[in-house]
Amino acid sequence: MERFTLALIGSIALLICFTTGVSAAPPIVIDDCIKCHDQIVDQVSTRGGLHASEITCQDCHLEHPPKGTNAIPACSMCHAVDDKAHYAIENCQSCHNPHSPLEIDLGNTEVVKPVCVTCHDNEGTQLVEYQSMHSGLDCNECHLEHGQFLACMECHEPHTEEMVYNDCLTCHKPHMPTVVKYPETIPSSFCSGCHTTETEVLMANKTLHHDLTCAYCHKTQHKMIPQCTTCHGAPHDRDLHSKFPNCLDCHIDPHGLEK
Ligand code: HEC
Ligand code: HEC
Ligand code: HEC
Ligand code: HEC
Ligand code: HEC
Ligand code: HEC
Ligand code: HEC
Ligand code: HEC
Ligand code: HEC
Ligand code: HEC
Ligand code: HEC
Ligand code: HEC
Incomplete structure (x- = not known):
């Protein structure tokens, strides 16, 4: 009697399974994922960003194996x-x-x-328009992580020992490094590493030019040459100036000025 009842229940259970198939199992819901994929649930909840706050696992994973064969979404979805x-x-x-x-x-x-230039068009364009040795480098040679950058001295020696990273940027822009521009406040010592002669001559000079900085005369852009008359006009009488149009015939050298 007992054996018969058990057999009957068994048959009914089998029958149910047979007729309804796998779908008798409750569908997997979002709370289930953690039971089997705890590491991914942890990863998404702590580091998922907007993929954690704006969507759920199942917005991306619409299906699950073995029944679902299309478990992995395309980003373009x-x-x-x-x-x-x-x-x-x-x-x-x-x-x-x-x-x-x-x-x-x-x-x-x-x-x-x-990829970078899809969002940072400016920097890409600068590197192309102002050809320099940096134009051939890939962005990630200097930007190892997004938003970070290497200091110039990781790859270069400074021109003088006193220079620090921010000084480099006063004269150079990383994406157009050969275009050298600087403000009038730049110290003359930054020029001296490359222009020892002019620096020594000016330092030794006893005239009022001694007190002027390089950038006060060579304004804004590297290699800019100022005219004496821009600052002094024509200080002597007209005859003298027309006879000797070049001030340096008498004053010799702006750095080694003779009075
Ligand atoms: C009972 C355990 C279990 C639960 C609950 C579970 N999974 Fe899985 N999941 C697995 C197993 C096992 C595999 C590997 C199956 C395979 O490779 O055929 C898998 C594979 C996957 C895959 C990879 C599929 C592929 O094609 O590579 C995805 C995506 C996935 N699960 C997402 C989920 C999500 C989302 C949830 C919650 C809604 C979830 N799983 C709940 C056990 C589970
Ligand atoms: C933005 C869409 C998206 C979301 C949200 C997302 N996944 Fe995935 N998941 C993917 C993609 C794409 C892959 C395939 C990764 C690969 O090919 O390496 C994947 C792979 C998987 C895999 C199988 C490969 C593996 O790394 O083990 C599992 C399991 C999985 N996801 C579970 C989850 C769970 C659980 C959640 C929620 C906590 C979740 N995913 C949220 C897109 C998503
Ligand atoms: C089910 C929809 C869905 C899928 C599939 C999906 N995403 Fe997203 N993703 C979103 C939503 C929604 C946001 C937040 C709003 C937005 O930026 O559009 C987002 C945001 C992002 C973000 C910014 C995250 C943040 O925290 O700011 C990145 C990066 C991203 N997705 C990359 C991917 C990549 C790569 C894939 C494919 C592997 C992918 N997504 C697949 C829906 C999706
Ligand atoms: C070479 C690396 C790289 C590749 C490949 C890449 N991305 Fe990105 N993606 C980034 C970077 C870097 C960001 C900016 C992240 C930030 O703002 O912190 C970003 C941001 C995003 C964002 C969030 C900002 C936004 O504009 O919506 C989404 C979404 C995104 N990517 C989707 C994708 C998709 C989809 C693909 C493939 C079609 C893809 N990414 C390929 C590097 C990449
Ligand atoms: C999907 C768009 C996107 C992509 C792709 C992208 N970025 Fe960005 N990037 C941004 C956004 C948005 C910011 C934040 C801008 C801000 O804060 O003004 C940013 C910031 C930066 C910053 C820091 C800016 C600052 O002022 O601190 C650098 C450096 C940078 N990205 C370099 C890169 C490099 C290199 C790549 C290629 C690997 C890249 N980005 C790819 C969107 C992107
Ligand atoms: C990842 C390494 C790297 C970093 C960081 C770097 N550079 Fe360069 N730079 C180079 C390479 C490589 C060259 C090619 C010549 C050489 O080998 O010195 C170069 C060349 C130059 C040149 C000469 C360009 C030419 O076409 O003549 C200048 C100027 C320059 N860098 C300035 C800078 C400045 C300023 C910074 C910081 C904002 C900087 N660099 C950061 C790698 C780097
Ligand atoms: C030689 C090294 C170098 C290369 C190559 C380089 N960058 Fe930069 N980039 C820098 C440095 C250094 C800064 C920081 C400048 C500052 O602080 O003013 C920077 C700043 C940025 C910024 C922040 C905005 C700004 O102008 O200050 C973005 C965005 C950026 N780079 C994108 C790119 C992209 C995109 C590429 C490739 C097309 C690239 N960079 C190639 C060194 C480089
Ligand atoms: C006072 C402005 C100024 C400062 C500050 C400055 N540079 Fe320069 N740099 C120049 C000039 C000018 C050149 C030469 C350009 C030429 O040859 O036409 C140059 C050239 C370079 C070159 C090309 C190779 C060479 O030596 O001629 C590199 C590399 C360089 N600078 C890196 C740096 C780095 C790194 C810093 C910061 C430590 C820096 N510069 C600070 C003005 C400056
Ligand atoms: C990295 C080395 C370097 C630095 C730093 C540097 N220069 Fe130069 N400078 C040069 C080179 C190289 C030349 C070209 C020399 C030549 O053509 O004979 C030059 C040329 C000049 C010229 C002459 C242009 C011409 O037509 O003859 C002036 C003026 C000048 N620099 C001023 C400055 C000033 C001012 C500073 C500081 C703000 C400075 N330089 C910093 C390397 C440098
Ligand atoms: C950027 C401006 C500027 C330029 C360019 C300039 N000077 Fe001067 N010069 C000055 C200043 C400032 C003084 C100090 C006296 C004054 O305020 O007039 C001065 C003083 C002098 C003096 C008098 C020196 C003394 O000790 O009494 C002579 C001579 C002179 N300059 C000649 C020249 C000549 C020649 C040139 C061209 C080669 C020249 N200067 C270019 C600004 C300049
Ligand atoms: C009073 C203005 C003034 C000051 C200050 C000044 N210069 Fe000059 N510099 C000139 C003028 C004007 C010329 C053009 C001389 C000529 O036509 O021969 C010149 C020429 C140069 C040249 C080109 C080569 C040469 O000697 O003719 C270099 C390099 C130079 N200066 C570097 C410097 C440096 C470095 C400093 C700072 C230590 C400096 N100058 C300070 C006005 C000045
Ligand atoms: C024929 C030679 C000669 C020429 C050319 C000449 N100077 Fe002079 N300059 C002198 C002499 C000599 C003095 C000093 C006499 C004095 O103190 O009155 C002087 C003085 C000056 C002074 C100082 C004036 C003062 O009041 O202290 C300035 C500034 C000056 N010259 C600028 C120039 C400029 C700018 C030019 C070109 C446009 C020029 N000079 C051309 C010979 C000359």
């Missing part, structure tokens, strides 16, 4: 290729892990420049 130039590039996951999308390892990808 939500970041439509037509929306931004940045979404049209290939191999998104070489930079972005979908579970921690802003932890980008720029060292991981071979060529980043085409």
